[in-house]
Amino acid sequence: MAANKIRVATTSLAGCFGCHMSFLDIDERLLELLEHIEFDRTPLTDIKQCGPCDIGLIEGGVCNAENVHVLKEFRKNCKILIAMGACAFNGGVPALRNHYSLKDCLEESYLQGVGVVNPLIPNDPEIPLLLNKVHPIHEIVKIDYFLPGCPPSGDAIWTFLNELLAGQEISLPYQAIHYD
Amino acid sequence: MQLEEQTITIDGQKIPFQSGQTIMDAALAAKIYIPHLCYHPEFKPHGSCRLCTVMVNGRYESACTMPSVAGQEILNNTKELNENRRALTQMLFVEGNHICPGCPKTGNCQLQAVAYYVGMLSSHYQHFYPYRDLDPSHPDYVVDFNRCILCELCVRASRDVDKKNIFAISGRGIKAHLIINSPSGKLEDTDFAVGDKAAFVCPVGAILRKRTRYTTPIGERLYDKQSIRIVGDSQQLHAGATKYGRK
Numbered sequence: 106m107a108a109n110k111i112r113v114a115t116t117s118l119a120g121c122f123g124c125h126m127s128f129l130d131i132d133e134r135l136l137e138l139l140e141h142i143e144f145d146r147t148p149l150t151d152i153k154q155c156g157p158c159d160i161g162l163i164e165g166g167v168c169n170a171e172n173v174h175v176l177k178e179f180r181k182n183c184k185i186l187i188a189m190g191a192c193a194f195n196g197g198v199p200a201l202r203n204h205y206s207l208k209d210c211l212e213e214s215y216l217q218g219v220g221v222v223n224p225l226i227p228n229d230p231e232i233p234l235l236l237n238k239v240h241p242i243h244e245i246v247k248i249d250y251f252l253p254g255c256p257p258s259g260d261a262i263w264t265f266l267n268e269l270l271a272g273q274e275i276s277l278p279y280q281a282i283h284y285d
Numbered sequence: 286m287q288l289e290e291q292t293i294t295i296d297g298q299k300i301p302f303q304s305g306q307t308i309m310d311a312a313l314a315a316k317i318y319i320p321h322l323c324y325h326p327e328f329k330p331h332g333s334c335r336l337c338t339v340m341v342n343g344r345y346e347s348a349c350t351m352p353s354v355a356g357q358e359i360l361n362n363t364k365e366l367n368e369n370r371r372a373l374t375q376m377l378f379v380e381g382n383h384i385c386p387g388c389p390k391t392g393n394c395q396l397q398a399v400a401y402y403v404g405m406l407s408s409h410y411q412h413f414y415p416y417r418d419l420d421p422s423h424p425d426y427v428v429d430f431n432r433c434i435l436c437e438l439c440v441r442a443s444r445d446v447d448k449k450n451i452f453a454i455s456g457r458g459i460k461a462h463l464i465i466n467s468p469s470g471k472l473e474d475t476d477f478a479v480g481d482k483a484a485f486v487c488p489v490g491a492i493l494r495k496r497t498r499y500t501t502p503i504g505e506r507l508y509d510k511q512s513i514r515i516v517g518d519s520q521q522l523h524a525g526a527t528k529y530g531r532k
Contacts, residue, residue: 194407
């Protein structure tokens, strides 16, 4: 572990990985970023457990027991926790299922859905149990910063991280903040 | 005898007003933006969203219902008032189901635009995720009750302009909700029509015209590039009416 580098962990909970794709949209600036940071747990490193970190970036809301576990692990290990994207912000598109009971959702997907063969609701013990509702992450743990957007643009993520690393107050232009 | 011009002062700026104008009317005529959602210059003010709350001679008043009186000292764009407005906006977001990425109104939505203006970066409160219906029965319009913020603009437009009384608010307090005045409760069983004023006034994505919702791409919509402070209300643009500030 390099001594002076800021340690960053990222994860996608009930999200679509779009925010992570947007993070990769900072393109070659990622190399510049890597001079200042190193990654801990993230889909990019495939490290499975989060160690002590400076910054945690969370994509997605919370829809199952494993999401809650991972989110709490991040909160415990990260000095600064950032909600990235619309789903972390208010549940996003996955929260559209909050209109229906979990039973109805499962039956529609696995029993009555169009084109379903061998109808069966999966119940393998390795599959995390679904929560009754999808929740934004600020309802579970304290969040230090929010970066809305579906997804936030690569430029917004880049500006955000740069200003955070520089210890500045984060100030994004009007067009960089959007909820869609 | 020449009458002296009557003025009020908003954030230190003296602006003229005419008798009978509210603080909101005078402010808009002087191109001063006071955040609002339930206000529309063509209708009797409602004073319910409370976003336009300003400080008038040291007291909180809603700018859309408070008459202008010569010499009023008004505070509008202050940190404290904007923080209150942000909290109100957050409450509106958690009370309904406002999933912007899944809403055709995104980018043209006044609730969203006000939220951008007041710097809302999170919804802060616990979400209600209420169960509300969707009414796609009408051939040209869809009503999504999930996004209704109870501004009553459609109620006022249908009652006062269209003379049809198609919409109403039923229930009290947290149970207040928009209803449609037909035996079935469905829009298809009313005489709601494409040219109705009520079809143009919804500030959010609750009353939407079918088949036209993605004609302007996301990213090129009214509030995608400029603040509501500059470009004004979306429903007035749709109605073909003047932008705020121009009488």
